[in-house]
Amino acid sequence: MSPFAVTRTLPADATAAALRADVLAGLSRRPRQLPPKWFYDARGSELFEEITRLPEYYPTRAEREILAGRAGEIAAACPARTLVELGSGSSEKTRLLLGALAGLRAYVPVDVSESALRRAGEGLLADHPGLTVHALVADFQHGMELPDTPGPRLVAFLGGTIGNLLPDERAAFLAAVRGLLSPGDALLLGTDLVKDEKVLVAAYDDASGVTAEFNKNVLEVLDRELAADFDPADFDHVAVWDREREWIEMRLRARRALTAKIPALDLEVPFAAGEELRTEVSAKFRREGVRRELSAAGLGLRHWWTDAGGRFALSLSGP
Ligand code: AVJ
Numbered sequence: 001m002s003p004f005a006v007t008r009t010l011p012a013d014a015t016a017a018a019l020r021a022d023v024l025a026g027l028s029r030r031p032r033q034l035p036p037k038w039f040y041d042a043r044g045s046e047l048f049e050e051i052t053r054l055p056e057y058y059p060t061r062a063e064r065e066i067l068a069g070r071a072g073e074i075a076a077a078c079p080a081r082t083l084v085e086l087g088s089g090s091s092e093k094t095r096l097l098l099g100a101l102a103g104l105r106a107y108v109p110v111d112v113s114e115s116a117l118r119r120a121g122e123g124l125l126a127d128h129p130g131l132t133v134h135a136l137v138a139d140f141q142h143g144m145e146l147p148d149t150p151g152p153r154l155v156a157f158l159g160g161t162i163g164n165l166l167p168d169e170r171a172a173f174l175a176a177v178r179g180l181l182s183p184g185d186a187l188l189l190g191t192d193l194v195k196d197e198k199v200l201v202a203a204y205d206d207a208s209g210v211t212a213e214f215n216k217n218v219l220e221v222l223d224r225e226l227a228a229d230f231d232p233a234d235f236d237h238v239a240v241w242d243r244e245r246e247w248i249e250m251r252l253r254a255r256r257a258l259t260a261k262i263p264a265l266d267l268e269v270p271f272a273a274g275e276e277l278r279t280e281v282s283a284k285f286r287r288e289g290v291r292r293e294l295s296a297a298g299l300g301l302r303h304w305w306t307d308a309g310g311r312f313a314l315s316l317s318g319p
Contacts, residue, residue: 003129004121006114008137009144015112018139019225020265027262027269027277034218036164036250036280037112041221045116047214054210056202059160059192062312067093070305070314071100077303077316078186080154084108086140086177087161091120097156097188098128106149110136141165141173144180152184160192160312163247163283170283174297178319186318187299191285193306193313197241200284204239204248212237215250218279226264234258238276247283251276290315 019038026033040048052060067074080101085094087110098104107124111117117135125133138144146153155177165173177187204211216232223230235252242249254271261268271277291301294317303316 003125003131004133004135005147006117006135006137007147008114010112010137010139014139016225019221023222023226023262024265024267027260027267031276031278032269032271033278038221039214039218039279040113041217041224043220044214044217045113047210047217050210051206051214054206054208056206057211058199058203058309059312062307062309063158063160063190063314064093064096065307066305066312066314067096071096073303073305074154074188074314074316075100075102078152078154078184078188078318079103080152080186082106082108082146082149082151082153084110084146084153084155084180086110086155086157087159091124093158094120094124094156095127097154098124098131101154104128104131106132106134106147108134108136108147108149110138110140110144112137112139140176141169143176146180151182152186153181154186154188155180156188158188158190158314160190160282162189163192163285164280165283166281167283170293171296174293174299178298181299181319183319186302186316187294189290189294189315189317191290191313191315192282193311194246194284194286195311197243199311200241200248201239204250204282205237209237211239211250215252215279219252222262226262228260228262228264230260235277245283246285247281249278250280250282251278253277285313287313 022035051057114137121133121135134147215237219230219232222228238251238253240249253276257273259270299317301317306313
């Protein structure tokens with residue numbers, strides 16, 4: 001096998017079709033909503049990278065601290081020969097794991113973006129000759145089949161991205177991951193934790209306005225991909241903490257009454273002045289809740305590590 005293979009399980013036009021379906025469904029209903037995955041075009045991914053360096057946005061640094069301190073324990077608990085990384089994005093945190101997994105033979109990054117996969121995979125190969133990279137172009141929220149690489153397998157889902165799924169989506173996702181695992185395999189899951197409301201809201205409404213720009217970028221995506229006529233300047237960035245559901249919501253609030261036209265969907269979307277469009281849910285967790293959700297999917301919680309500040313957790317679970 002060549003050291004770098006790419007398998008596409010996502011038809012080339014599936015992304016475009018999914019965007020149309022999500023926008024049609026989410027903007028035809030009230031309250032209006034869009035799934036957060038549409039933030040991440042090239043500009044959105046760049047803005048997210050910028051967010052991870054903001055003083056207010058602690059999750060990336062907290063998770064990196066845990067990985068740096070615990071990579072050896074993670075490798076001892078699951079001496080993986082294959083590392084599968086879901087939603088791999090930038091591979092910087094992955095390197096901390098790769099360095100600790102002495103017997104690693106294959107790295108399987110899974111992402112909807114083939115360009116992101118190629119960039120991440122090529123960088124890693126340069127530093128880890130002998131490793132086979134088998135990139136998978138797939139949507140981890142829908143069924144994926146893993147390449148035939150040696151076990152044990154460690155499946156990593158980092159960054160707290162599971163918090164961007166709604167509770168029923170999380171249950172379906174964890175059950176699907178459980179289906180990929182055999183005895184001896186494990187799931188390494190990053191979850192942001194419930195904490196002081198001020199700290200949480202600041203992380204999603206930073207003083208320099210980068211998160212506001214990231215949020216509004218989804219309107220640029222709709223303008224470009226669906227010929228919509230949204231003007232981002234017509235909307236305010238809003239981040240609120242929902243204390244019952246223990247999640248942050250990002251919204252875009254119309255500054256005036258307006259009607260957006262989306263010709264590609266033959267759709268007109270009226271907004272009242274002050275009407276909000278929900279663009280992201282970012283759930284925060286507690287250990288007991290994570291244990292319960294893993295358990296419901298047939299995964300037993302085996303390790304729980306947090307950063308020194310108790311802001312973020314990495315859990316290791318298995319069948
Ligand atoms: C994709 C889960 C890392 O929800 O914190 C950052 C995305 N949204 N700021 C999160 C995000 C607003 C982020 N993750």
